[in-house]
Amino acid sequence: MKVLILTSSHRKNGNSNILAQEVNKGASEKGHSTTTIDLARLTINGCRDCGCCEAPKYNGCIIKDDMVSIYPQLIAADTIILASPIYWCNINGQLKQCIDRWKGIAPDREHNPFQGKNIGAIFSYGDTDVLTSGCVNAIKSLQDLCEYAQAKWLGAVYGTAFKAGDVLENKELLQQAKQFGNDL
Ligand SMILES: Cc1cc2nc3c(=O)[nH]c(=O)nc-3n(C[C@H](O)[C@H](O)[C@H](O)COP(=O)(O)O)c2cc1C
Secondary structure (H helix, E strand, O other): OOOEEEOOOOOOHHHHHHHHHHHHHHHHHHHEEEEEHHHOOOOOOOOOOOOOOOOOOOOOOOOOOOOOHHHHHHHHHHHEEEEOOOEEOOOHHHHHHHHHHHOOOOOOOOOOOOOOEEEEEEEEEEEOOOOOOOOOOHHHHHHHHHHHHEEEEEEEEEEEOOOOOOOOOOOOHHHHHHHHHHOO
């Protein structure tokens, strides 16, 4: 199975990136082929809603930035893992920008390569729990996305970690992330 992991933290040693690495380890252990793309180091512009990707043209996305190389990997993946820090009670801007641009290859529900794919997520947040941190909103957003795109929602691994690297002290959460990768 092809597993594509998209990370989005701008921090070196970001907690969500560390958890994503554990998922990667777990998936690799089980023999899956994994690729990680660090969205935070790429240039991904916002969707312009220009309609070029829509009927009757279906010309794909006209914005020629780093999404050009991500699109084929999204199409090829069986499983997509989205990793993000929680910013203002939801996913961060870098990941949102990328997801908005998925429209370039999924202009409507019928023309949508995400149908039947598995989608899961990794989140880290500074607050004490999934509700007060706003992580619950990120989970709901991605669940709704899966519902619309007819993809399978695999669930999420999430937990508290404030400063970069703090998550390394939470062995249980690291293990949970690795197990998530094992179970893909
Ligand atoms: C702009 C910004 C907004 C944030 N908003 C929240 C928030 O709404 N809830 C929360 O619990 N933590 C919030 N945090 C804390 C981060 O989620 C936390 O530090 C997280 O571990 C960062 O993940 P990373 O290390 O992968 O970048 C915010 C941090 C920043 C920089």
